[in-house]
Amino acid sequence: MDVIFASIIKDLKIALKDKSHPYRYFTLATVGFNNTPRLRTVVLRDMDEDMNMFIYTDRRSKKITHITENNKVSLLFFNPEKSLQVSVKATAHLVRDDQELSLLWKKIPKKARKDYTTSVSPGQEIKNPDEVDYLDTISYFSVIKIRPEKIEYLHLKNPNHIRVEFRKTDDNTWKGNYIAP
Secondary structure (H helix, E strand, O other): OHHHHHHHHHHHHHHHHOOOOOOOEEEEEEEOHHHOEEEEEEEOOEEOOOOOEEEEEEOOOHHHHHHHHOOEEEEEEEEOOOOEEEEEEEEEEEOOOHHHHHHHHHHOOHHHHHHHOEOOOOOOOOOOHHHOOEOOOOOOEEEEEEEEEEEEEEEOOOOOOEEEEEEEOOOOOEEEEEOOO
């Protein structure tokens, strides 16, 4: 099982550098208004030594509201070439340190910064996508830190599928068990 856990970590680290890796873009699930599940594709931006993952977003987005109300989230990574799925149960927290946010903001290429400077909030109705205004002096850049608590690995293969559940222990290590696929 240690080999499987190490392969998950390795793939996530590769996805940070390789934009074509299937784990670079993953599905984030939150709970929205009236306990409605909400799914969206997000970009894996960073991962620290404790396996906390980081994504960027506009702080006016619905995912920020959802996480503020209920910080339990799920992530889904899928590699279709290997028939491999990694599902993560986690808690999400907004990064509030202005110095850390400023350092991360400076690392974003200038042309990509516009995604966080629109004059209208994400999800707001507009008449024409070509007429979105971008602000020069205001940024709505935000970072979400995702702390994994449980990871499920599912490899669909013959003759037997392999499914492993990893849980974070009190001493911040991971314990794995095979489970029925």
